[in-house]
Amino acid sequence: MKVRERPSLKALNSFGVPARAGLLVTLEREEDVLELPFFDPRRDLVLGDGTNVLFVTDVPGTVIHNRLMGRSVVAEDGDSILLEVGAGENWHRLVRWTLRQGMTGLENLSLIPGCAGAAPLQNIGAYGVDLSSVLDRVTAWDWETAAWVSLGARECLLGYRDSLFRSVAPGRYLITSIRLRLPRTFRPRLDFAGLREELAAADIVRPSALDVSDAVIRLRRRKLPDPAAIGNAGSFFKNPVVNADRADQVLADHPGLPSWPVADGAVKLSAAWMIERCGLKGHRLGDAGVSDRHALVLVNHGGASGQQIWQVASAVQAAVAEAFGIPLEPEPRVVDFSR
Ligand code: FAD
Ligand code: EPU
Numbered sequence: 001m002k003v004r005e006r007p008s009l010k011a012l013n014s015f016g017v018p019a020r021a022g023l024l025v026t027l028e029r030e031e032d033v034l035e036l037p038f039f040d041p042r043r044d045l046v047l048g049d050g051t052n053v054l055f056v057t058d059v060p061g062t063v064i065h066n067r068l069m070g071r072s073v074v075a076e077d078g079d080s081i082l083l084e085v086g087a088g089e090n091w092h093r094l095v096r097w098t099l100r101q102g103m104t105g106l107e108n109l110s111l112i113p114g115c116a117g118a119a120p121l122q123n124i125g126a127y128g129v130d131l132s133s134v135l136d137r138v139t140a141w142d143w144e145t146a147a148w149v150s151l152g153a154r155e156c157l158l159g160y161r162d163s164l165f166r167s168v169a170p171g172r173y174l175i176t177s178i179r180l181r182l183p184r185t186f187r188p189r190l191d192f193a194g195l196r197e198e199l200a201a202a203d204i205v206r207p208s209a210l211d212v213s214d215a216v217i218r219l220r221r222r223k224l225p226d227p228a229a230i231g232n233a234g235s236f237f238k239n240p241v242v243n244a245d246r247a248d249q250v251l252a253d254h255p256g257l258p259s260w261p262v263a264d265g266a267v268k269l270s271a272a273w274m275i276e277r278c279g280l281k282g283h284r285l286g287d288a289g290v291s292d293r294h295a296l297v298l299v300n301h302g303g304a305s306g307q308q309i310w311q312v313a314s315a316v317q318a319a320v321a322e323a324f325g326i327p328l329e330p331e332p333r334v335v336d337f338s339r
Contacts, residue, residue, distance in 0.1 A: 006021070
């Protein structure tokens with residue numbers, strides 16, 4: 001366990017905004033958890049790779065930087081493999097490693113930044129698949145009972161960009177490892193039209209899992225700004241989900257708005273389209289702005305502060321609420337200890 005006082009968090013968040021913590025504790029071994037100072041979510045924060053956080057203020061207390069590594073096959077039954085993964089393992093490197101080992105199921109989730117321990121927080125998802133299709137269980141330290149817990153996938157309450165860890169009991173658990181159930185037999189999941197088109201464009205008729213992963217990587221590189229080149233946290237807002245009546249009203253007024261049916265008759269609406277329609281794609285406030293490549297991504301052109309990015313986010317929310325009557329909810333964790 002490494003400990004640093006008053007560290008800068010600038011290199012530890014993909015927006016690249018300046019922020020500091022009181023203390024930074026880097027967790028490298030599971031036993032270190034027992035040595036940690038008591039965690040209080042009103043002043044402390046757990047951090048993985050920092051690709052889904054916006055620091056609006058400093059962190060007055062401790063940042064626990066999760067660097068618990070390890071990948072091990074814990075069981076093989078029939079066609080599926082149970083793989084235990086340390087929370088600090090890089091997600092994309094894990095995806096590519098599983099494919100090289102002949103395990104499938106993660107290919108659609110290629111190139112999502114961040115580490116494995118954060119994946120359950122918002123049930124990471126892309127190109128028609130989300131973590132819930134492969135998650136078996138989560139091991140975590142429960143700060144409330146001061147004990148280790150092993151939570152089955154159903155107990156994690158995974159939903160669209162949501163989970164037990166995010167909305168029901170935020171700050172209660174420190175995830176130390178996740179267990180995935182991965183099949184050896186490849187069952188392609190090509191419901192996402194853009195992915196089918198990408199494979200067709202490469203003349204691939206019967207794709208392997210590796211072909212799907214490569215196609216997802218090409219799509220993502222084309223669509224999304226790279227945080228190494230321009231600070232961002234991916235989609236800044238969730239796509240709003242509304243009931244069927246509300247969807248009918250909005251779609252009658254805005255027939256071009258892309259929408260997708262989801263569970264229980266609800267409808268998911270494209271936040272990017274609404275933001276672009278408000279004329280905000282490429283909008284700037286100093287160095288904070290909306291990406292000119294993708295309207296759902298807020299960016300730091302270089303010297304923006306977290307407050308400035310939050311100001312842009314608030315302006316986007318106000319414009320979409322006025323034009324469409326739809327509230328937009330931020331997707332990243334907005335770290336604001338002044339509230
Ligand atoms: P962090 O940003 O460090 O943390 C995120 C949240 O999880 C925080 O609330 C933090 O406190 C909490 N947390 C982190 N680790 C733990 C732990 N071990 N225990 C308890 N709490 C923890 N997401 C998608 O779902 N789909 C996408 O397609 C996608 N594309 C993206 C593209 C880009 C360019 C970027 C920058 C981001 C994208 N994201 C996407 C968001 C991001 O990749 C995911 O949310 C990822 O899981 C964040 O991992 P992280 O390690 O960086 O988490
Ligand atoms: N669109 C616009 N303007 C834009 C960009 C997109 O109008 O500038 C419209 C297009 O019509 C497009 C639609 O929005 O058809 C949807 O765009 P896209 O396919 O890029 O998906 P998204 O809804 O913007 C979601 C996830 C992404 C995930 C992709 C692919 C959320 C909040 N975002 O984005 O996840 O990678 O689908 O599955 O659900 C993330 O969470 O950080 C993230 C990047």
